[in-house]
Amino acid sequence: MKIHPTAIIEDGASVHPSVSIGPYSIVEAGAVIGEGCRIESCVRIYANTRMGANNRVCHGVTLGSEPQDLTFTPDKARPLTIGDHNHFKEGVNISCGVKSEEGTRIGSHNYWMAFSHAGHDCIVGDHNIFANTATLAGHVEVAHHCFVSGQVAVHQFCRIGAYAMIAGVTGVPQDVPPFALADGHRARMLGLNVVGLRRNGFSQAQRSRIKAVYRLLFKSGLPRDEALSSAQRDYPGPETDEILAFVRTSQRGLISFG
CATH class of the missing domain: 1.20.1180.10 (Udp N-acetylglucosamine O-acyltransferase, C-terminal domain)
Structure with a gap:
């Protein structure tokens, strides 16, 4: 295990011996970090986070943080479960769960660009890309092989179907069906995500x-x-x-x- 001397690993955290942790990062008691993960500088991994193997977590990321929900109290916290081979770029924030027992769930092979966000109780599948500042409100479901462009805002409880693409600066107030290309101040379906298909x-x-x-x-x-x-x-x-x-x-x- 390669841990920078300024990093804080609380007693009760489970960190695989192959993990590297950079300067000024914090892993709270109760967090689980799997084999081969690379935790860079100034990262905070909160207690309810369960992370699989070979994830890269870049500078300033927060995983499993308190949800942005005015009704939240610490006793309501539910897990953030993360699969394998995800890449979280600088400033990404993923909230822990609060409303469902399963909590927030992130699959594998997802790429989260800088300052993208997933709120509490989101369910994200595999092989998705979230561009800079893409934002998922609470309870959003994203299937697999989706591309969510920069500054997209997805309303709570919406679903994004498999292989869909959402163009930049789009507000998504309703479900985006599979294979679709969506765009607009309020998202409209323009046709198919032909490039992605x-x-x-x-x-x-x-x-x-x-x-x-x-x-x-x-x-x-x-x-x-x-x-x-x-x-x-x-x-x-x-x-x-x-x-x-x-x-x-x-x-x-x-x-x-x-």
């Missing part, structure tokens, strides 16, 4: 099927249930199943199209 190996046939499903849902004029049934019948496939499951379980409604 190509990068992740989606074929032309798959992209065409996704486009056809969204055209049917948003442009056909059919009642929602009828449009969903038609999409299931006319464009069968795993992408269709994912879109329809997302739409059917939406609590806040979907962003508008166009």
